[in-house]
Amino acid sequence: MSRSCCNNGNSARNWSGRNRASPAITRASTYRDDGTVLGVNPGEFLGIRNMNSETSARVHAAEQALSDLIRAAEAFHAAGVGPLVRASEAIIASIEAGGKVLIFGNGGSAAEAQHWAAELTGRFLRERRALPAIALTVDTSALTAIGNDYGFDRIFERQVEALGAPGDVAIGISTSGKSANVIRAMESASKAGLTTIALAGTQQRPELACCNHCISFPAEATPRIQELHLLAIHVVCDLVEAHFAGVEADDRDTNGSMPLCNAA
Ligand SMILES: O=C(CO)[C@@H](O)[C@H](O)[C@H](O)[C@H](O)COP(=O)(O)O
Ligand SMILES: [Zn+2]
Known part of the structure; x- marks a missing residue:
């Protein structure tokens, strides 16, 4: 122009x-x-x-x-995309075995939990079967009841106890890596036999660091970490969706665009 x-x-x-x-x-x-x-x-x-x-x-x-x-x-x-590939393979393995994905976080990360779940249940870019994912940030009755009766630190933990089953995947998103409600839910998920994936920043409490897949992002400011989280979420969605669509992840045209892109 x-x-x-x-x-x-x-x-x-x-x-x-x-x-x-x-x-x-x-x-x-x-x-x-x-x-x-x-x-x-x-x-x-x-x-x-x-x-x-x-x-x-x-x-x-x-x-x-x-x-x-x-x-x-x-x-x-x-530093390499290995953590993203391994996380996507954990999600694929769980869903293939009949599992589901539970995702949670606070503030902007709550929005990303919903974003991520929506892209699995709906679609990211390709046609494929609906994939089972639940954001634990959306049920205001559960969030207020659990928060009111048990405390804010338990809003995700209690839902993981209610909804999680062995072999499911629990994904906790925290830029500081120290939000108590995310940590408690991840600990509970781990005890219940779920595969745990954490998205954090440069630091995280030991409870998050010892998740099955703890992905750290090298930024200091919360919004920059959130922006990298969104990039990672989209990459993982792409890899997971490619599997269920029966399309290889690198099967793109020379412009890098997807085989099917939001067509009606
Ligand atoms: O979106 C932002 C800042 O960009 C905020 O809403 C932010 O998500 C909130 O302060 C959260 O409570 C931060 O929690 P966490 O990422 O440290 O676990
Ligand atoms: Zn934000």
């Missing part, structure tokens, strides 16, 4: 050009899409006419968030 047709810096970006790779994030406010150096107004590239100090601080904060995420994703990539 030509810059002249739009004042919005977002739509002026050419993602296939020089601003695509991570080092360009720091240069984004210095170069035009064609690579020529911007002149007087450092906000020109972003479509910002008056770059006062407050706006400049916003630009800095936004660029910092993007570069932090890219750096963390690169570090996770460099």
